[in-house]
Amino acid sequence: MAGSNSTRCCRCFVSTTISLGLAALFMWLRNCGITYSIDEFYVPALNKTANQSRNTTIAFDLKMENRCKYKGIYYDAINVSLYYGQSRSIFVGNVSIPGFYQGHDNKAHRKESVKSEGVPWKTALRSNGSKAVFRVDLGMVVRYKIMASKSKLHNVRVGGAVEVDAEGKKANKKGIKLISKAPQQGRYSPCVPMFLLSVLLFCW
Ligand SMILES: *[C@@H]1O[C@H](CO)[C@@H](O)[C@H](O)[C@H]1NC(C)=O
Ligand SMILES: *[C@@H]1O[C@H](CO)[C@@H](O)[C@H](O)[C@H]1NC(C)=O
Ligand SMILES: *[C@@H]1O[C@H](CO)[C@@H](O)[C@H](O)[C@H]1NC(C)=O
Ligand SMILES: *[C@@H]1O[C@H](CO)[C@@H](O)[C@H](O)[C@H]1NC(C)=O
Ligand SMILES: *[C@@H]1O[C@H](CO)[C@@H](O)[C@H](O)[C@H]1NC(C)=O
Ligand SMILES: *[C@@H]1O[C@H](CO)[C@@H](O)[C@H](O)[C@H]1NC(C)=O
Numbered sequence: 001m002a003g004s005n006s007t008r009c010c011r012c013f014v015s016t017t018i019s020l021g022l023a024a025l026f027m028w029l030r031n032c033g034i035t036y037s038i039d040e041f042y043v044p045a046l047n048k049t050a051n052q053s054r055n056t057t058i059a060f061d062l063k064m065e066n067r068c069k070y071k072g073i074y075y076d077a078i079n080v081s082l083y084y085g086q087s088r089s090i091f092v093g094n095v096s097i098p099g100f101y102q103g104h105d106n107k108a109h110r111k112e113s114v115k116s117e118g119v120p121w122k123t124a125l126r127s128n129g130s131k132a133v134f135r136v137d138l139g140m141v142v143r144y145k146i147m148a149s150k151s152k153l154h155n156v157r158v159g160g161a162v163e164v165d166a167e168g169k170k171a172n173k174k175g176i177k178l179i180s181k182a183p184q185q186g187r188y189s190p191c192v193p194m195f196l197l198s199v200l201l202f203c204w
Contacts, residue, residue, distance in 0.1 A: 015201075015202035016198075018198075019194070019195045019198045023192075029070070032070070032071055033065070034064075034067070035063075036062065036158050038061070038063075038160065038175060038176040039062070040060060040111075040170060041059075041136075041162045042058070042169045042170075043058050043132070043134070043169075044057065044059075045168065046121075046125060046164055047167050049166075049167060058134070059111070059114075060111075061111045062078075062097070062109065062110045063108070063175060064107070066108075067105065068104050068105070069105060071104055071144050072101060073101070073142050074101050074144075075101070075102065075140060075142055077096045077140070078096070078138055078139075079097075079139040079140065080094060080096070080114070080136065081093075081138075082134055082135070083134065084124070084132075084135075085133060086133050087135075090118060091118070093116040095112050131163040131171050133162065135161050136161075136162060137159035137181075138157065138158050138178060140156050141155055156180075161176070
């Protein structure tokens with residue numbers, strides 16, 4: 001009796017340890033952040049100290065960070081679209097960044113500029129206390145490289161709003177993180193139920 005009890009206890013201990021290990025591995029694999037942010041943003045025409053610059057170019061620095069330890073990213077062209085205002089009602093310009101490969105644990109920057117059109121400059125300059133807002137949207141198609149294999153194509157769409165101060169530059173000192181517009185799906189993790197199930201099976 002005592003023997004079978006200790007066998008069961010041992011089996012339970014081993015399986016619990018293995019499940020915990022697998023759960024930890026799974027979490028590590030999932031915790032693989034790929035982030036996009038606007039690190040710099042400059043609208044010369046909204047720089048009030050520059051005496052009504054007629055320069056309608058908008059310049060920005062896009063940062064792409066791949067913090068995954070095991071995953072590389074093949075970017076096809078990255079389409080950047082700019083809009084004036086919080087809602088995407090006034091399209092003001094776009095640019096396409098050529099595709100490239102980003103290895104694991106890597107940060108990439110792309111400094112780009114867009115010749116804007118249709119920005120209601122008078123309104124934007126007049127906005128007294130409130131700051132002018134631009135929306136930046138990215139649309140791209142990517143493949144992930146895991147070990148030696150290439151994943152299928154994934155559509156990635158992210159966006160964010162950038163507030164511009166009286167000098168025409170990004171008001172927030174920190175980078176503006178661009179977040180996914182698609183509803184977050186596949187976020188559900190099977191770890192916890194799997195873990196509970198295996199403990200139940202082996203420790204019953
Ligand atoms: C705004 O314009 C002034 C005058 O030309 C210039 O000194 C300043 O650097 C500009 N601001 C930014 C953020 O570039
Ligand atoms: C802006 O215009 C004012 C008056 O015309 C002038 O005194 C000043 O030097 C100008 N500033 C710049 C940055 O050009
Ligand atoms: C217009 O502004 C952009 C972005 O700051 C700058 O790169 C460009 O040299 C400016 N063009 C002129 C004509 O001032
Ligand atoms: C930029 O916008 C124009 C006009 O809407 C569109 O025809 C073009 O395909 C766009 N280019 C990119 C790279 O999104
Ligand atoms: C800014 O202030 C002026 C005068 O105080 C006012 O006439 C104008 O409507 C204001 N503009 C905005 C966008 O609030
Ligand atoms: C990027 O823009 C080009 C040109 O408009 C278009 O053909 C392509 O489908 C766009 N890609 C994405 C991912 O939106």
